[in-house]
Amino acid sequence: MAISDAPPTTAGRDAAVEKSKLQQHFGRADVFFFLVCTLVGIDGLGTLATEGGQGFTWLVVCTLLFAVPSAMLLAELGAAHTDEGGPYVWVRMAFGHLAGAVNNFFYWVTNPVWMGGTLVGTALGGLIVFLHGGEEYSRPVTYAFALVFIWAGVLFAVLSFRVGKWVATVGAVARFLLLGLFSVLVLLYGVENGFHGPSVGDYAPTFAGFVALVPLVLFSLVGFELPSSAGEEMTDAARDVPAGIAKSVVATGLLYAVPVLGILLVLPSDQASGLAGFPEAVRQSLTVLGGEVTTAADGTVTATLTPFSTAVGWVLGALVALVAFTSGLTWIMGSDRTLAVSCYDGAGPRWLGRFSARFGTPTRVNLLSGVISTAVFVAVTEITDGDIAKFFGVALSLAISTTLISYLGIFPAAWRLRRKLPDHPLPYRAPALGLLTVVSTAWIAFCTVQLLFPGLGIDWFGDDYRADGWAASERWVYLLTELVPLALFVAVAVGFWAAGRRQVDRADRPGGR
Template identity: 70%
Template sequence: MTSIPAGRENVDLPASTDQELSKLQKHFGRTDIFFYLVCTLFGVDGLGTLATKGGAGFTWLVVCLILFAGPAALLLAELGATYTDEGGPYVWTRMAFGHLAAAVNNLLYWVTNPVWMGGTLVGTAIGGLTVFFNNDSDFGKVFLYVFGMLFIWAGVLFAILSFRVGKWISTIGAFARFALLGVFALVIVLYGSQHGLHGIGAGDLKPSFSSFVALVPLILFSLVGFELPSASGDEMTDAAKDVPSGIAKSLVTVGVLYALPVLGILLVLPASQASGLAGFPDAIKQALTVFGGSVTTAQDGTATAHLSGAGEAIGWVMGILIVIVAFTSGLTWIMGSDRALAVSCLDKAGPRFFGKFSAVHGTPVRVNVLSGVVSTIVFIAATEITSGNAAKFFTVGLSLAVSTTLMSYIGLFPAVVMMRRKDPDRPRPFRAPAAGVMTVIAMAFILFCTVQVLFPGLGDSWFGSDYRPDGWDFSERWVYLLTEAVPLIIFVGTGVAFWLIGRRQNSDDGPAEATGAPDVPVGVAG
């Protein structure tokens, strides 16, 4: 274990800053970054939704990998390799646009994750258990509450532990993904050899505006996060070299990991049966009948799988793997975004109370607990608003997580071009090509999709049958909008309040002793 040395040169920060950051511990190597990014970028919560539009989901996935994920990875690799300090996503926005913009942007960046953890990810895990352990029947609200609380607070506990422990959790999560999709690929081949596959024609791959609105915001949500390891920059052994390498490897790996199950769902299940909540588990269950079980088809074409023997046993394992994948997706994001928020609170962009790091673990325990509290509130609110309806519970949590996530990148992507202008002489170990063009492309995706998340189908048929989320009726469009808009307004207002509190606290204390260094954020050496 190597501690971060104190003695950072900052002109406008409280003297306690160096004391807090000296508690950080270096445990994060190149391999750890790769596994961490695999957990960050690949999740199973949106796989079923990608298949609801048939082959168009696969087409849009490929388009977004090329036109969005590629540019995003290059832009964020430059920032992560150049500014290698704790709280990276906050630090970059703060340097580019100042405290207020960074405070609001970082609050959105952070709050996404407890919202996601307490909403979508709990629903995903329960969906996997429902398919494989409860024969597609709802467990009931009591089970939902007990499982949800255990899911959320186990994540908080692991987030409190240092990266010395946390990196192994992400490694386990990465291998769980490889195992889940490896078995899925195998059973798809076996199932196809025995029963045949639906097949995907060229016409099925044709994209449309409705499929764009329904799928691309979710795809973008699934493909962001290349910057997350940089939130722990001071805990990396060699961020300048390891960040670009980890991002490049994870981009290729995640592209394959997403493409494989989407194709598998399309080949096994009719598009009408795929759903955001259970599409992927249902496809696995149907394919596992090759090891034991049967499939019955109703007159409307709906296929229902029943497992027995070895098929049922393997199904239990797959259900557990789905829970592990969902859990580690939330955990890696909580670990990174909590650090970014804690650093911002040390840098006049939030209450200093939340800038405290544990002397034992080197983690922002107070922010970790705050994440747990917010996750719990979201979990309870989503459960009660949807009356325990699993489909509505899933879509409310996912849509809110998507909107807050996409909005937080409005401050991140332009920071590359801005910092080249403001800090042109800083050595850049990795330099993104055509950064201006890639920023415009990435921002166009982000802005359009943010609007469509809030107003599905706007420009054609707002909340029409081709655009509204699963489980919702046209008459409920205003309820849906309120479930998205009200939290967003609260989150933006909280970001402004954090900035006001941080500004007042530092004004009351006065700046740290001047050292002659430039006015830079915490963690960025003069």
């Protein structure tokens, strides 16, 4: 059931016009590298390690009980329904245009929020640790870096998948290099200095750790559907999507588990901050190439590097920034397509649903993403008065909440479409679909509540649950920083849907166009 077959008639005609501009450049290997670049980020590695050994335990549990079930759901959807803008199309086909419009707006807006917030902070964190002696950059330098970071991403997103897929491939290779080198350094560091990680008992999972960590873990393990946003730019989506997802599940699990374990073994948990935990662990492990580690009276560990190990650190710092940059780029490339598709499908303003005839990309949405990213960066920087750690916590929580909310529509779509379209071919058929749907959706629903009200049911906004840099007395300020944007996003999404309906209705009336 192609999107162009669905009413209203004007949307079908508009879809045909825009689809004629698409270019096929997306093969099986490209899908795998794109997924690795999409799924494997480093912005949450330090935060996972702050909970000690149970951070690693919950990562393993979520990989097995969330990533694997949800990946099977998305493999069925991606192989069976291969229209451009896959995640939007699935929800719209399953639950209607309004549900598709609102859900898809959350799916899209996450990424400019994430790009202008968390990812800028992650890249800055790596550069601060390796290139600036641990001292934060001045406000003007921070702004200049953020603008280049954001708008370079927009530029690459505007270019065709023929170019963009190679950027994603470079990003995937950067992940293998960065995390592979870190794993080797950690092993050498442990052999030379001994491993001083958590005790065996610290790996035991607790409910408090579950509440604090699982939303971040789930955020790190979603995205298997993103290549399907370019379903009609693939050479063989029905074959390549399930294969790419299967390989990426294994790669993602390993690329997350090994670095988190490395941080735990090298860096004391009270220093593994969400912003700089991973870069600090890399810096400490670099002393095996030259340098020393000293411990102050208060327990603070400081790594001093030689010129050679410092030079290697510069390379790794650049890789940290590149990984953060390409994480945002792949998500922007995919989610911008879903928003453009929804707009030419009558669930948003038609002017946003334009693809470039030259590049085959949704340039207007790409530019809008850049504007939103820039606005988010400016707003959060000013709200937190330039406090990078506090900035990081707010932006990460908002990005996680908007992301997870969108999967409340995407995951149930597989179950709904299998019943709504019983005769539709299923190149890949997920086993026990009902159970997979319940399990995947339940994880998301619980974590969404905990993101808005950290620690609710145990100790709302208590010491063990609130983000870095926030005081217990600021719980209502924190809540407003989450609820106000979410309410605004819902209002804008409904407004998009209403604008799209009006345009379609007007055009379908006699003499309307």
